[in-house]
Amino acid sequence: MSHNNIKILPGATVCEDCTLEGDITIGGGTIIHPRVTIIAEGGPIIIAEYCIIEEYSTIIHKKSDKQEVPPKPLFIGAHNVFEVGCKLESPCGHIGESNVFECKSFVGVDVKIGSGCVIGAACCLTASQTLSDNTVIWGSEHHVREALEKQPSQLLQLDFLSKVMPNYHRLRKPNVHKRPPAARQSQDSSVKSANNV
Amino acid sequence: MAYLIQEDYVKYVCSCGQLKPITSLYFCRHCLKIRCGFCICHEVDSHYCANCLENMPSSEARLKKNRCSSCFDCPSCFHTLSTRAMIAQARPSAQDGASGDTKVENKQPKKTYYLSCFNCRWTSRDVGIPDQPVASGGWPERTNPFANRFNQLLDYYKAVAQLEKQEKLERERKKFAIRGKYITLTDKTGLTGAMARNIAGLPPSESGSSATLANFTPSQASAEVEELPEDFYTKEVDLKQITSLSQRLAAPARQPARGSRLWPLPKRLSVKRSQRCRACDHNLTKPEYNPGSIKFKIELLAYYHVPEVKIISFESVKPGTRSELLLKVTNPTGHEMRLRLLQPSDVPVEEEQPKSIEKSLEKSLTLEKVCNN
Ligand SMILES: [Zn+2]
Ligand SMILES: [Zn+2]
Ligand SMILES: [Zn+2]
Ligand SMILES: [Zn+2]
Numbered sequence: 001m002s003h004n005n006i007k008i009l010p011g012a013t014v015c016e017d018c019t020l021e022g023d024i025t026i027g028g029g030t031i032i033h034p035r036v037t038i039i040a041e042g043g044p045i046i047i048a049e050y051c052i053i054e055e056y057s058t059i060i061h062k063k064s065d066k067q068e069v070p071p072k073p074l075f076i077g078a079h080n081v082f083e084v085g086c087k088l089e090s091p092c093g094h095i096g097e098s099n100v101f102e103c104k105s106f107v108g109v110d111v112k113i114g115s116g117c118v119i120g121a122a123c124c125l126t127a128s129q130t131l132s133d134n135t136v137i138w139g140s141e142h143h144v145r146e147a148l149e150k151q152p153s154q155l156l157q158l159d160f161l162s163k164v165m166p167n168y169h170r171l172r173k174p175n176v177h178k179r180p181p182a183a184r185q186s187q188d189s190s191v192k193s194a195n196n197v
Numbered sequence: 198m199a200y201l202i203q204e205d206y207v208k209y210v211c212s213c214g215q216l217k218p219i220t221s222l223y224f225c226r227h228c229l230k231i232r233c234g235f236c237i238c239h240e241v242d243s244h245y246c247a248n249c250l251e252n253m254p255s256s257e258a259r260l261k262k263n264r265c266s267s268c269f270d271c272p273s274c275f276h277t278l279s280t281r282a283m284i285a286q287a288r289p290s291a292q293d294g295a296s297g298d299t300k301v302e303n304k305q306p307k308k309t310y311y312l313s314c315f316n317c318r319w320t321s322r323d324v325g326i327p328d329q330p331v332a333s334g335g336w337p338e339r340t341n342p343f344a345n346r347f348n349q350l351l352d353y354y355k356a357v358a359q360l361e362k363q364e365k366l367e368r369e370r371k372k373f374a375i376r377g378k379y380i381t382l383t384d385k386t387g388l389t390g391a392m393a394r395n396i397a398g399l400p401p402s403e404s405g406s407s408a409t410l411a412n413f414t415p416s417q418a419s420a421e422v423e424e425l426p427e428d429f430y431t432k433e434v435d436l437k438q439i440t441s442l443s444q445r446l447a448a449p450a451r452q453p454a455r456g457s458r459l460w461p462l463p464k465r466l467s468v469k470r471s472q473r474c475r476a477c478d479h480n481l482t483k484p485e486y487n488p489g490s491i492k493f494k495i496e497l498l499a500y501y502h503v504p505e506v507k508i509i510s511f512e513s514v515k516p517g518t519r520s521e522l523l524l525k526v527t528n529p530t531g532h533e534m535r536l537r538l539l540q541p542s543d544v545p546v547e548e549e550q551p552k553s554i555e556k557s558l559e560k561s562l563t564l565e566k567v568c569n570n
Binding site: 118120143144147148149151 | 273274316317318319320322323436437438441456
């Protein structure tokens with residue numbers, strides 16, 4: 001996959017100063033801060049709506065030996081938050097919704113993540129495992145807890161960032177003007193700005 | 198040479214014989230001796246909450262069991278809980294229509310508050326604590342299942358303390374009577390405290406306390422332990438639901454075994470303390486009263502008076518050869534200072550008079566006897 005094929009849907013805020021390689025689709029309402037690295041070397045990466053990807057975070061869809069043809073995409077659900085400096089080394093397939101990857105956290109290759117999970121600051125998941133919904137991992141000893149409900153969504157923050165970012169950063173322009181049928185309508189219709197911008 | 202996170206390479210001998218880095222030493226200006234936390238008096242100056250910085254007099258602190266009434270710690274990770282606001286959904290629209298003044302009600306969205314931990318993301322909703330309409334206070338408290346026994350014990354020990362105090366007074370009175378030097382109120386008027394209370398119409402303090410002493414039933418050790426539930430060995434363990442030992446011990450009254458029984462822990466108060474030299478009773482440190490301030494009124498740290506020794510370079514020691522050790526000694530004062538390097542054999546051995554703890558031990562023994570009788 002030598003050529004870059006980056007699709008930015010309308011409403012997404014993607015800073016120019018970030019590394020995007022491979023086949024990447026960025027959903028509407030998603031904010032990508034400067035200095036973010038997203039590399040789709042093993043297959044396409046699809047990022048759904050209303051994600052926040054903060055500075056110095058890295059998302060890699062790793063190439064693997066037993067790769068299917070055509071390669072399976074890495075689908076990142078809506079409302080995920082990737083905090084500063086976190087690293088996600090593509091668990092194959094699917095990441096749910098409303099997860100939080102806190103600062104400097106690391107998620108290795110064989111980790112499957114459900115919805116509403118929190119990977120705490122500096123927590124490092126390397127062993128192959130599956131996180132069920134609403135799992136919270138925190139602390140240097142990687143305590144595990146189950147939250148009752150999903151993490152509250154960051155709609156206010158998203159709204160704020162999408163207004164402020166254009167004032168201070170050069171942005172990449174949305175290049176897809178029709179919603180592809182694959183991108184699902186997000187269940188949250190409360191943020192109206194996404195479609196209008 | 199002391200570091201924040203590294204090992205302390207240069208240690209100083211305190212006058213009590215302990216080896217400490219210079220950062221944890223004090224220097225008494227009146228005895229001209231180095232003192233450390235081990236050999237000085239620690240006195241509590243004031244109680245305060247480290248989160249809301251509220252000052253609390255010690256009597257109130259004791260009443261509230263040394264905990265802040267408005268701040269909480271996370272029962273899961275012990276980080277301070279924060280209050281978060283949530284704008285409630287416009288659910289009660291149907292009710293508003295019935296009551297009439299819909300417009301006023303709708304304009305102000307109702308805010309509700311819950312507690313949340315920024316570290317482990319525990320929230321008060323996780324254990325079913327209802328959201329509160331006000332930001333601070335009003336959180337439901339759980340009663341201590343052992344409150345009754347707790348109060349009994351408290352009364353008992355209060356009575357014991359009172360008895361002890363009275364005995365001490367009595368003894369002192371006798372001592373003075375023998376000396377005949379001082380005249381106390383009792384000597385002058387022939388009144389004891391109890392008699393004075395009687396005349397004034399106050400309830401007799403003595404008889405009440407002796408009654409509590411007599412009625413008190415000590416705890417009984419029992420060999421019978423509750424049986425484990427039948428499925429204890431067969432039931433699958435859900436580690437996410439089971440609390441850790443430290444989580445249980447943080448709530449000693451209940452010691453919840455399951456995560457769903459965790460409850461916000463009222464934050465423990467911190468103290469400001471002043472430190473006093475035991476030999477001359479002068480203050481070594483005295484903090485400012487205001488909890489927000491980290492300054493001291495008196496601050497006799499060794500760092501300001503004792504020369505600081507730094508190791509600049511050293512060679513590894515080999516048998517039979519000389520090795521070089523380069524030290525840097527800094528005089529922190531503006532005055533001339535004389536320095537002498539001693540051979541290990543020349544170091545004078547200082548003797549501390551052994552303090553007797555027998556006295557207090559004796560006292561507690563006699564007290565036990567009194568209670569048994
Ligand atoms: Zn000492
Ligand atoms: Zn407080
Ligand atoms: Zn916590
Ligand atoms: Zn002194």
